[in-house]
Amino acid sequence: MQTAEQPRSTSGARIVVIGDEFLGRTDWDTWFRPAQVLDLRGTPLTPGELPILTSVLAFVDTHTVILTTGSIDGTAGIVDLTSSEATVDAFAHVLSALRTALPQARLVLQALPPADRAHARIIRETNALLQRLCESTDVGFLPLWEHFAQHDGSMNPDLVVPSGDLNANGFETWIEMLDHEGVLPSTDRPRRLPSPHHIYRAPEHTDVAADAPSH
Template sequence: MGEQHDPKRKIAFVGDSITANGDWDAWFPDAESTNFAVPGYTSDDVLAQIDDIVAAQPEEILMLVGTNDLGMRRSVEHLVRNIEVALVHLRRELPGVRLLLQSIMPRTAEFAPAIQGANIHLRQFCSTVRAHYLDLWPSMATEEGALRSELTDDGLHLSPTGYEVWLDELLPAVERLRDLPPMSRPIQAIRLSEPS
């Protein structure tokens, strides 16, 4: 038996500047990374690019979005609904894809109640679409609910140390995601209508 050269797994990274600024090719050298994240993106922007993500036919999708919605004073309900619709669409169009939704990261403490409220809803929804959920709050937030000062220079974006702490959580989560059994059965129970 000769050496097997498995094709690189295809990962799509979805989100805003926090993800856009990641060095994913270096951090996931075993994967073919496509970074769909764009600075300033909101959940509306992610919904608008769903067809492009599907067209890339990724095997894994890592999504982190929502903080810019709150920065623009959009409601928790608005961003949660958009993320839920996006996840439903991805699961329907890519039934075998492995989905990892990451909790919205803390930022300045004034945002903590809204972020934590959104994260509770998102965590509960993930099982509906057989998505994995990664809770980043314990490793990144202060007791007051702010992003720890050593992880950021501006209370929102990550410093190099911030990326290290994120990766310490993200890499094991992706390993767990890959250890799950294949997800191939179609979804029957979801009746989320897309916004008109």
């Protein structure tokens, strides 16, 4: 294992992870300080349920919130793969609510992951819109496509279990991208990184939709 370069700890700082179960079974303490990450994935993000989550977070010493996403299974009820605009509007509502409840916290939105070839175009279009939303609202954006998608737009099977959640290699790739993209405050970066330090690249495949957005 490698130790990442910058100082890691401030007492009391906590990372809260919400959203989809896409990351699979995670061992946060391997990569971050023990008890630094509070995992609340799977909590509904729909308008009726979101106030419950934000009220809980208001009582947690939250330094960074990472909103993980899924594609086919709906990211806790707010992803609509028939409409990029509806999905972006739903995420805008969630991010606005988080900003109101946690005005000092760093917010990070993970891009929608690849799913299958049939949904490749709308996922990439949606991610392009989500990135613009993040840029306009001072939210960190974590892209996934380059290192998780095959060339036909489907998920790299080497990085997931049959259910579509990340396996150990996939999660290590996610951790590396989280650090590589620089979306976390220096105090919240992983204390360790996979060794040797490299980002997994998807195998070569053909028949990608070349005119789709690249995010």
